[in-house]
Amino acid sequence: MQELLLIGIGTGNPDHVTRQGAGAIRRADLILIPRKGAGKSDLAGLRETIINAVTDTPPRLSYFDIPQRRDDDGYLRGVDAWHDAIAARWQAAIGxxxxxxxxxxxVWGDPSLYDSSLRIAARLDPQPRTRVIPGITALQALTAAHAIPVNEIGAPLVVTTGRQLRKNGWPQGVETAVIMLDGECSFGTLDAAEFDIWWGAYVGMDEELLISGALDQVADQIRTTRAQARAEHGWIMDIYLLRRRN
Structure with missing residues (x-):
């Protein structure tokens, strides 16, 4: 292998793939397809759909299983060991x-925003030339779906994770925060009367779910909708924007 292409594919809608991304897919001799368990088999299928949508003759596909992450030794050490294990799976699939x-x-969303593809690629040996082709991020898809701007005029915002929200509370000095990678509805740790929320799951896909409103009025609806969707599909990808009320 001489070159590794990390191609952002948005949230799973083939229309979210840029022309540059489509060209990169057509250039590839081999595309790696991760599998995350039987309950998430349609994630591999979505990638196959995108590849077939932008190619006349699809390149060869090589599948690999994502190993389970363990946090017995602490979160950061667990993630580091997990990335080592995934890199080994990449290496074997390339072989x-x-x-x-x-x-x-x-790569779902964008390879540079809360994604570890670049960190995993850095573990490959020998090191290929790595190129990133950006896609539509989940953040862009969310704000577009709700038809809202991401920030107030001239105001900063924070993009963070559910883990950080639970651990550290509301970020200081901002009125708007976008929360990603939250499997525990961490908005429940806040004073719901102080915030509005714009939530979305499977954003941009046929299964898209959107809920917005005062957090104290829609929090339970989001929890119920999220649990039902996860049970139905076997997986869920969601994101939300919180804004403190003035």
Whole structure:
């Protein structure tokens, strides 16, 4: 392998793939497809749909299973060990096609925003030339779906995780925060009467779910909707924006 392409594919809608991203998919000799368990098999299928939508003759696909992450030794050490294990799976999948010069991986959202593809790529040996092709981020898809600006005029915002919200509370010095990677509805740790929320799951896809309003009025609806959707599909990808009321 001489070149590794990390291609942002938005939130799973083939229309979210840029022309640059489509061209990169067509350039690839081999595309790595992660599998995250039987309950999430349609995640691999969505990647296959995108590849078929932008190619006449799809490149070879190589599948690999995502290992389970363990936090027995602490969160950061667990993530570091997990990335090592994923890099080893990438290496093995690439090894199935030693003649492939250009290898690609389709990344949900954008490979530079709360994604570890670049950190995992840095573990490959030998190191390929790595290129990032940006896609539509989940943040862009969320604000577009709700038809809202991401920030107030001239005001800063924070993009953070559910873990950080639970651990540290509301970020200081901002009125708006976008919360990603939250499997525990961490907005429940806040004083709901102080915030409005714009929540979305499967944003931009046929299964899209959107809820917005005063947090104290819609929090339970979000929890119920999220749990039902996860049970139905076996997986969920969601994101939300919180804004403190003036």
């Amino acid at each position: 199935t096609s030693p003649e492939a010069k250009v290898v690609a991986l389709l």
